[in-house]
Amino acid sequence: MKFLDDFRDPALAEQCTKAILHLGTGHWKIMEVCGGQTHAIIKNGIDRILADRVTLLHGPGCPVCVTPAELIDQAVTLASREDVIFCSFGDMLRVRGGGRDLLSVKAAGGDVRTLYSPLDCLHIARDNPQQEVVFFAIGFETTAPVSACVVRQACQHGLRNFSILNAHVLIPPAIETILSAPQNQVQALLAPGHVCSVTGCAEYERLSIEYGIPIVITGFEPVDILQGIHMAVSQLEQGQARMENQYRRVVQYQGNKAAQALVRQVFRVVDRNWRGLGVIPGSGLALREEYEEYDAGKRFGLAESGAEASTSCIANMVLQGRRKPPDCPAFADTCTPERPLGASMVSSEGACAAYFRYCRNYKHANVTE
Amino acid sequence: MMEKPKDQAPACPFPMSVYPVVTMAHGGGGSIMRRLIDEMFAPLFDNPDFECDHDGARLSVAGAQLAFTTDSFVVDPVFFPGGDIGTLAVYGTVNDLAMCGAKPLYLSASFILEEGFPTESLRKIVLSMRQAALQSGVRIVTGDTKVVDHGRGHGVFITTAGIGRVDHDLKISQHAVRPGDVVILNGDIGRHGIAVMTQREGFSFETRIESDCAPLAASVLRLIEAGIEIHCLRDLTRGGLASALVEIARSSSRHIGIDEAEIPVCEKVRGACEILGLDPIYVANEGRFVALVAGKDAVRTVEILDSCFPGLGATIIGEVSDQEPGLVTVKSLIGVERILDMLSGEQLPRIC
Numbered sequence: 001m002k003f004l005d006d007f008r009d010p011a012l013a014e015q016c017t018k019a020i021l022h023l024g025t026g027h028w029k030i031m032e033v034c035g036g037q038t039h040a041i042i043k044n045g046i047d048r049i050l051a052d053r054v055t056l057l058h059g060p061g062c063p064v065c066v067t068p069a070e071l072i073d074q075a076v077t078l079a080s081r082e083d084v085i086f087c088s089f090g091d092m093l094r095v096r097g098g099g100r101d102l103l104s105v106k107a108a109g110g111d112v113r114t115l116y117s118p119l120d121c122l123h124i125a126r127d128n129p130q131q132e133v134v135f136f137a138i139g140f141e142t143t144a145p146v147s148a149c150v151v152r153q154a155c156q157h158g159l160r161n162f163s164i165l166n167a168h169v170l171i172p173p174a175i176e177t178i179l180s181a182p183q184n185q186v187q188a189l190l191a192p193g194h195v196c197s198v199t200g201c202a203e204y205e206r207l208s209i210e211y212g213i214p215i216v217i218t219g220f221e222p223v224d225i226l227q228g229i230h231m232a233v234s235q236l237e238q239g240q241a242r243m244e245n246q247y248r249r250v251v252q253y254q255g256n257k258a259a260q261a262l263v264r265q266v267f268r269v270v271d272r273n274w275r276g277l278g279v280i281p282g283s284g285l286a287l288r289e290e291y292e293e294y295d296a297g298k299r300f301g302l303a304e305s306g307a308e309a310s311t312s313c314i315a316n317m318v319l320q321g322r323r324k325p326p327d328c329p330a331f332a333d334t335c336t337p338e339r340p341l342g343a344s345m346v347s348s349e350g351a352c353a354a355y356f357r358y359c360r361n362y363k364h365a366n367v368t369e
Numbered sequence: 370m371m372e373k374p375k376d377q378a379p380a381c382p383f384p385m386s387v388y389p390v391v392t393m394a395h396g397g398g399g400s401i402m403r404r405l406i407d408e409m410f411a412p413l414f415d416n417p418d419f420e421c422d423h424d425g426a427r428l429s430v431a432g433a434q435l436a437f438t439t440d441s442f443v444v445d446p447v448f449f450p451g452g453d454i455g456t457l458a459v460y461g462t463v464n465d466l467a468m469c470g471a472k473p474l475y476l477s478a479s480f481i482l483e484e485g486f487p488t489e490s491l492r493k494i495v496l497s498m499r500q501a502a503l504q505s506g507v508r509i510v511t512g513d514t515k516v517v518d519h520g521r522g523h524g525v526f527i528t529t530a531g532i533g534r535v536d537h538d539l540k541i542s543q544h545a546v547r548p549g550d551v552v553i554l555n556g557d558i559g560r561h562g563i564a565v566m567t568q569r570e571g572f573s574f575e576t577r578i579e580s581d582c583a584p585l586a587a588s589v590l591r592l593i594e595a596g597i598e599i600h601c602l603r604d605l606t607r608g609g610l611a612s613a614l615v616e617i618a619r620s621s622s623r624h625i626g627i628d629e630a631e632i633p634v635c636e637k638v639r640g641a642c643e644i645l646g647l648d649p650i651y652v653a654n655e656g657r658f659v660a661l662v663a664g665k666d667a668v669r670t671v672e673i674l675d676s677c678f679p680g681l682g683a684t685i686i687g688e689v690s691d692q693e694p695g696l697v698t699v700k701s702l703i704g705v706e707r708i709l710d711m712l713s714g715e716q717l718p719r720i721c
Contacts, residue, residue: 001640010630013703045705094394107392116570116645222703338401358707361693 003249007221016226017049023230024237029055029185030229031178031321033171034192035062035349036220042354044222046229054229057185057321058354060174061192063139064091064347065319066274067167072097074302075165078134079105079112081300085128087121088136090114095346118143118150125154125162134296137164141195144168144285145259148266151287151294163296166287169272171195172203173283178320179211186321188232190218190225193247200255205243212241219247266291276316276343315342318351325355332360398607398653399712403616422543422620424465424604427535434535436471438462441528447490449568451560451579454527455497457655460584461606462531463505467586468602468658470541470593471533473505478529479513483522494525505584507531533586537593545600546621550689551667553660555588555674556581556681557633558610562652563641572645578637583656588677597670598663605654608711612651613659614687614697615711622694627687627709629699651712661689 006012032038038058041047047056060066072095079086079102086102093102093114106112111131115121118135125133137147147164154162171192178184191204196217208215214235218228228246235241245251263285272284287295296302313330317323325331325344335341337353344350348357394401411421420426425438442458458478466473478498482491502509560581567578585604592599601621603613610632618625634642634649642649662670667685674683697709 001636001643004643008702010702010704017703043707044701044703045707046703048705049703103392103394104390107390116572222701357710361696361708 004221007219007223009223012223013226016223016230020050020226020230020233021053023053023233026233026237027053027055028187028233028236029057030188030190030232031057031059031186032190032218032225033059033061033175034190034195034220035065035347035351036194037190037192037218037225038062038351039349039354040220040222040225042351042358045359046222046225048359050229054233056229058318058324058344058351059178059189059321060274060277060319061140061171061195062344062347062349062351063143063167063169064095065315065343065350066169066174066276067092067095067138068273068275069097070273071165071167072101073099074297075102075136076100076105077302078165078296078300079110080108081110081132083130083132085111085113085124085131085133086136087113087115087118087124087133089138091347091349092136092138096340118146119153121150121162122153122157122159125159126157129161131161132299133162135162135164136167138167140169140171140192141198141263142192144263144267145198145256148262151266151291152262154294155291163294163299164287165296166285168267168285169274170269170283170285172207173280174274174277175207176211177277177280179207179213181320181322183322186213188214188216188236190228190232191215191243193217193219193224193251196245196247196251196255198256198259200260201243201245201251201253208241208243214241215243217243217245217247217251219250274319276319278316313342313345315344315352318342318344325352328352332356396607397712398609398612400710403711422616423469425469425471425531425533427469436466436469436533436535437530438465438469439528439530440465441526443523443526444565445523446565446568447494447524449580450564450577452582452655453494453497454525455494456501456582458527458529459498459501459505459507459509460582460655462529463501463507464585464604464655464658466531466533467584467589468541468604469533469535470537470539470589470599470602471535471586472590473507473531473533473586476502476507476509476529476531477511477513478509478527480515481522481526481528482514482516483524484516484519486522486524491525494527501584505586539593539599541599541602543601543617543620546617546623546661546689547600547663548623548689548691549664550600550661551664551670551685552614552625552627552687552689553662553667553670553674553683554610554632554657554686555585555660555683556657556678557635557638558605558654558657559634559638559642559649559652561655562609562647563638565653566645567641572641574637574641574644576637578641581654581656583678585656585658588674589658589660591673591677592660592662592670595669595673597660597666597673599660600663601661602658604658607653609649609651609653610657610659611648611697611709612711615709617659617661618697619695621689624690624692624694625687625697626690626692626706627697627699629701631684631686633682633684650709659686664688 121135216228216231267285270286314328340346345352463473564580698706
C-alpha cells in the first residue's frame with residue numbers, strides 16, 4: 001500500500017527513533033491531540049521507546065470520548081422509539097451516557113444501524129418514508145463536512161423524515177483551553193493531520209504564535225509520528241516555536257476549501273459541552289437557522305438529562321494531558337472498556353482504552369510527574 | 370437436563386445487570402461471549418466430560434476415542450465470494466473435529482428455513498454441502514428440517530454436529546502447551562471476514578476477495594502421521610487470530626509472544642482493512658488454524674503445512690514462554706512489546 005507501508009517501515013522507524021534520542025539533551029512534554037495518534041503511539045510502543053527524552057501527553061481528540069453523556073442518553077431515547085431508525089458510526093454503539101448503550105437498545109428491538117457512510121442515511125430515509133431516520137452526527141472537523149453534505153442533500157431532495165442528532169466539535173478551542181490552563185505542562189503539540197486536511201494550517205499557525213509553542217501537523221503511521229516528534233524536539237532544543245507540517249502528503253496549507261465552505265453553509269459555531277472538559281466557548285457546530293428542521297433535538301423536543309460521567313475517575317485530567325491513565329486508581333480495576341467510568345475509557349479511541357488494551361501490564365510506567 | 374427445578378439450580382453468577390438482554394456482542398467471539406460461556410453455561414452444564422475451552426469434546430465410548438462437536442451457521446449473506454452457508458456448515462464442524470486431532474467421520478445437518486426462501490437457493494446450498502462433505506471425507510447421515518413463519522428467520526440457518534475418531538495418543542489441548550512451543554499459522558489471515566462483509570455491505574473493491582473457507586482435517590492428520598509433537602490446535606473463526614491466541618494463553622496459563630511482522634496478510638485484505646478501519650488480526654477466517662508444536666518440530670511442521678496449503682505462506686509467528694502467564698504480547702514493528710487482547714464483542718467500524 002503506497003504511502004502507508006513506507007511509513008510503517010521498521011528501518012526508517014529505527015532511524016527516526018535514534019535521531020530523536022540523539023537530538024540535544026532536554027526532556028520534553030509533547031501532546032498528541034488526536035485519538036488516532038494516541039492509539040498508534042501506544043500500540044507501537046513509541047512512548048516507551050522515547051521515554052528517556054520525551055513524555056507524550058494524550059490530548060482530547062477522541063470524538064466518541066468527548067460526546068457528552070446527556071447526548072448519548074438522547075440518542076438512546078431516540079433509538080428506542082418505534083418510529084425511529086437510528087443510524088450511527090460503529091464506535092458510538094458501546095458508549096454509555098447515564099444509562100444504556102445503543103447496542104442494548106438494538107438488542108431490545110430498536111432499529112439501530114451502523115453506517116460506513118452517512119450518505120447511506122438518505123437512501124434509508126427514502127426507502128422508509130413512514131419512519132423517522134436520525135443520524136448521530138459526531139466528530140471533529142473531519143466528519144463535519146460529510147454531515148453538512150447529508151443535511152444539504154436532504155434539504156435539496158425535500159426529505160422530511162431525516163434529521164441529525166448533532167455533536168460536532170472543533171479542535172482549536174479545546175487546545176486553547178488546555179494551553180491556557182495554569183497547570184498546563186504541554187511544551188509542544190502534534191496537531192491532528194486529518195482535521196488539518198480539512199481546515200488547513202492557518203489556525204494552528206496562530207495558536208503556535210499566540211502560545212509560543214511548536215506545533216507540528218502530524219500523520220498517523222509510526223514513522224509519521226516519529227518524524228513529527230523529531231520536528232517538535234528540534235524546535236524545542238533550538239528554542240523555536242512555529243507551525244510545521246509533517247503530513248504534507250495529505251495536508252495543504254489552505255485545507256479543503258470546498259469542505260470548509262460546505263460546513264460554513266450548513267453549520268454555525270456555538271459553545272459546546274465536552275464530556276470530561278465542560279463547556280468550551282466556540283467549540284461546537286450547530287445547524288444554521290435555515291437547516292434547523294433537520295435538528296433531531298428540536299424535531300423531537302429532546303430534554304437535556306443532565307447526566308454526567310462518574311467523578312471517581314480522572315478522565316478530565318487525562319483528556320487535558322495533565323495525568324496519564326495508569327495514574328488513576330480506578331484504571332484497569334473498577335474502570336475497564338466493558339464497564340467504563342470515564343470518557344477516555346468509553347471509546348476504543350480513548351487514551352485509557354489504549355493503555356488498557358496494549359500495556360496495562362506496564363501499569364506504573366510513564367506516570368506523569 | 371434443562372428441566373432442573375429452580376430451587377436446585379446454582380445461583381447465577383452472570384452479571385445480568387450489565388446486559389439484561391442478549392446483545393450481538395454475546396456471539397461476537399470476544400470477551401463478552403467468553404463470559405457468557407464461563408459464567409452461565411459452564412457452571413450450569415458442569416459434568417466430567419464437559420468441554421468449554423475447546424471446539425469439541427473428547428469422549429471415550431466403549432473403548433473408542435471419539436471427538437464430538439456442533440456448530441450453528443447464521444452467516445449473512447447466505448452466498449458470498451468463495452462459498453456459502455452450506456460450505457461453512459460442513460467445513461466448520463469438520464474443522465472443529467480436526468482441531469481435536471480427530472478424523473471426521475459423520476455429520477448431522479439441521480435446517481431452520483424461513484417461509485418464502487427460494488428452494489432453488491436451498492438446492493444450491495445443499496449441493497455445496499454435498500461437495501464439501503465429499504471434499505473432507507465425511508458422511509452426512511442424519512438431519513432435521515423446521516420452517517418458521519416469514520419474518521421470523523433469516524432465510525436459512527443450519528446447525529451441524531459431527532463425530533470423529535481419534536487414532537493417536539497425543540493430548541491435544543491448551544493444557545498441553547509448554548514453554549518452547551512454537552506457534553505456526555497455516556496461511557494468510559482475514560479473507561473470510563472481509564469477503565462476507567464486502568458482500569453484506571455492498572462495498573466494491575477493485576479486486577474480489579474470496580473467503581478462505583477450506584477443510585483442515587487432512588493437513589492435521591498429516592502432521593499427526595508425521596509424528597509431529599502437537600500440543601494444541603485452534604482454528605481461527607470469529608474473533609480471528611487474536612481471540613484464538615488469547616484463549617490459548619489464558620487457559621494454558623502460558624505466555625505467547627508473537628511477531629507482528631511475521632503474520633501474513635494478503636495485499637487485498639490489508640487494503641480493505643485499512644479502508645474499513647479493521648485490524649486483520651481480529652477478522653474471521655474459515656480455513657486457517659494455529660498449531661502449537663514442540664520447538665524441535667517447527668521446521669517440519671511448516672514444510673508439511675506448506676505442502677498441504679501451497680502458496681498460502683504457512684509460517685512461524687511466535688513462541689510460548691513462561692514470562693507473563695496468560696498474556697499474549699506482540700512485538701511491534703519498532704520492536705516494542707504490547708498486549709494482544711480479545712475484543713469485547715464484534716469489531717465495529719470506526720469514525721476516523
